[in-house]
Amino acid sequence: MHATIGLLLVPALALGLSPAAQAQDAQATPRPAEAAGTLSTDTISVYPPVQGPSTWDRFGLSHPSGHHRVFSNWGYLNDWSVDIYQNPGAAVVSPFGSRTAAGHPVTVRVVTVVPGCATGNLEDGGWRIGLEATNAATGAVIARADVMHVDNKPAAIAVGATVGPWTHLGTTGRFRYSSCYQVNGDSGAHIHLEVINRTRYSCYIARGSNAQLGDETVIGRVGTQNTGPVQAC
Template sequence: MRLVTVARLAAAGALVASSALLAASASQAQDTEGAQPRATDTVNVYPPIQGASTWDRFGETPPSSHHRVFYNWDYLNDWSVDIYQTPGATLVSPFGSKTAGGSPVSVQVVTVQPGCATGDLADGGYRVGLEAKNDATGEVVGRADVMHVDNKPDDIVVGATVGPWTKLGETGRFRASKCYQVNGDTGVHTHLEVINKTKYSCYVNHGAGTELGDETVVGRVGTTNSGPQQAC
């Protein structure tokens, strides 16, 4: 596991802490009795690919309209995007290690399963689901699903705690299927989906083909957007 970079910590700490979440909307409400604590501090979302990667390389998967296929807490995830890199790139958690207010964030694996409905890893690799928690308050802030994971290490299992540079697996090529339609290594990507615990998370509106680095913020959880697929 690599140490958290200074730039990544600085990027997370530079954001102004968001205000307390308002009551959840009717379309994504939590029961008032026995409800989980609502997030009060945002967490940055970064590319789940270590090193360089490309946002929506071909202009066909912008988070404003890209399909969302996974659910958390019985709700369809808030937004999704494809982030590209050739086979063999290391996949990592997309969550920052600090909240905007500087509190430590821990990340736990909550889902490990074949990503495609066929249940066959050859059709699209693993879906690895991660949950970010504000350790200062115990609040669960949000979740992210990293899809098309190849060569998953044996210790990436449900319940495992991962750091920002813990290897989840690698980008890879899979056979053509309804779930995975890629021609050539330039089309290899990871499909990222993000959701808030309450209200809605948001994405940073990068243009198609934008080159990303480890410290490029691509979204935030813990925000109070009014609906899904909204820019920050």
């Protein structure tokens, strides 16, 4: 089946993480109820990181309840992950909403720009772009998201850049088959998204595989006070 439908396999090495990084992630300890700053109670919606129609967990292998998490922020393994599918060439954008639930403006800046695979070769899996969302009214850092398998990244998308909800981070792409990107067809092209709260834990919106998404479909929330990772909202 894997040779014909072009889907992502799900072993721990699927994103090409180095052994040292895997060991660090495996030893990540639960976060305390509060980290630096005050505990957030004002949430931000998370949307698909692909502009236009996209698909949640197209082949039933990347649901947040069991999908691998391979990146860390602030010394902790990210809260949850999912693959959002769209054929090559779709615009990739920030997943964070522009306002909090209380109506405060959200500022999003780029904090990571690196080749996504351990080989350092973009042909193996494109870019990993890390974004940080801040409540602009209070200055509180709320969350981060890692957007992986980005192709055609503009030069302006660099560490320190501020991006809006429709700023193009690049496009979806089709990369060569490797341990980092085990995809065999355009229908398997996807963005691997990981999300983490600054304090306590974020959550995802539970839905079945192959669910269709649009620009306004909320797929998760950050700034929530969930008690652990990999929890539905």
